[in-house]
Amino acid sequence: MTKKELIVYHFEKMNIRMLDILLDDSKTYQCAPKDFFLEKLELAFNVFRNLNDTYLTSYKGKCCNKECNNHGCGGFSFVGNVSGRRMDLIFEEAESDYADIYQCFGFESDYNPENKLWPISLDIKQDEQTDFKPGTDFLIQSQKCRNAYEELKIAANGKMIDQEIYFNWLEKYKALFAEFDLPPILYRSLENFYYLYYSLNNLASNIKFDVDAGNAYQDYLLNLPSDENKLLQWLCKFEQLGNQLILFPYPDNLSAKEIDKGYFIFDGIRIDAVDYENIIHFKKIFNEFYWEMLDKYRTTREVKANDLSEVISITETEDSLAFHLKKLKGKIQ
Numbered sequence: 024m025t026k027k028e029l030i031v032y033h034f035e036k037m038n039i040r041m042l043d044i045l046l047d048d049s050k051t052y053q054c055a056p057k058d059f060f061l062e063k064l065e066l067a068f069n070v071f072r073n074l075n076d077t078y079l080t081s082y083k084g085k086c087c088n089k090e091c092n093n094h095g096c097g098g099f100s101f102v103g104n105v106s107g108r109r110m111d112l113i114f115e116e117a118e119s120d121y122a123d124i125y126q127c128f129g130f131e132s133d134y135n136p137e138n139k140l141w142p143i144s145l146d147i148k149q150d151e152q153t154d155f156k157p158g159t160d161f162l163i164q165s166q167k168c169r170n171a172y173e174e175l176k177i178a179a180n181g182k183m184i185d186q187e188i189y190f191n192w193l194e195k196y197k198a199l200f201a202e203f204d205l206p207p208i209l210y211r212s213l214e215n216f217y218y219l220y221y222s223l224n225n226l227a228s229n230i231k232f233d234v235d236a237g238n239a240y241q242d243y244l245l246n247l248p249s250d251e252n253k254l255l256q257w258l259c260k261f262e263q264l265g266n267q268l269i270l271f272p273y274p275d276n277l278s279a280k281e282i283d284k285g286y287f288i289f290d291g292i293r294i295d296a297v298d299y300e301n302i303i304h305f306k307k308i309f310n311e312f313y314w315e316m317l318d319k320y321r322t323t324r325e326v327k328a329n330d331l332s333e334v335i336s337i338t339e340t341e342d343s344l345a346f347h348l349k350k351l352k353g354k355i356q
Contacts, residue, residue: 076103168213200216236301
């Protein structure tokens with residue numbers, strides 16, 4: 024095999040170790056140093072692996088975006104053997120090697136399934152590129168963000184942290200977070216802090232619902248709705264609380280094994296879930312029944328706005344179980 028063929032072969036095998044040997048230390052790939060490029064490539068390979076792909080198949084193609092500077096440049100679509108997801112990359116040719124490798128968003132290849140899934144990308148940020156020239160303000164802000172981010176990482180140190188630690192951290196860096204009008208998605212040194220703060224702040228903002236969630240859960244345990252009408256009454260009674268907790272990150276996006284661990288995890292930091300037990304108990308019961316009942320009793324006929332004035336409150340919209348039950352009348356005794 025030639026060196027070019029070996030590089031493509033080890034892309035197909037998702038073999039970062041061999042690509043580290045084959046790719047040139049002195050070159051940049053997608054405008055980034057080789058180690059950054061390989062770091063992002065390994066993340067992309069892990070996406071494929073998590074989709075149960077064990078190897079990738081390469082399909083030759085080229086950039087077909089006429090507005091792009093790379094129009095006509097050749098490369099490969101690498102397609103997962105199980106998922107069918109792909110990664111589209113330009114391979115810029117040199118005599119016996121590739122001068123550069125970078126992703127393409129206007130790529131067309133011999134791989135043309137009926138339903139083409141969204142490609143997996145290499146998310147290399149601007150401040151990871153070799154030609155990035157930061158200004159003084161950026162350097163100051165990025166240093167603050169790195170210090171804040173590392174402070175909590177060091178405090179956690181692989182252990183589960185309690186409310187006092189991250190509440191104090193949120194308060195300490197409230198002003199720094201407020202400096203961002205929009206998420207800094209183009210800069211890694213800013214993004215790490217931003218999304219860690221955002222996630223923890225979103226979690227902490229739910230603590231104010233703890234007492235109400237505890238009361239709702241106890242109400243359910245005391246009455247244990249024995250028939251559907253009583254269950255519907257309970258769901259409508261606490262529908263607003265359920266809606267207020269709709270963005271609470273637990274347990275919706277966790278597996279049963281993760282829930283049993285008793286902690287949240289954000290960017291590798293484990294947060295003790297004990298302070299949110301009432302919310303967790305309530306939300307598990309509410310979600311178990313609410314969406315099923317909403318689908319069951321959802322009405323389909325259109326209703327004019329003036330017909331609703333006497334039957335719905337401000338919180339009862341067309342996505343509300345109470346709204347549909349009132350339209351059906353008599354379902355709640």
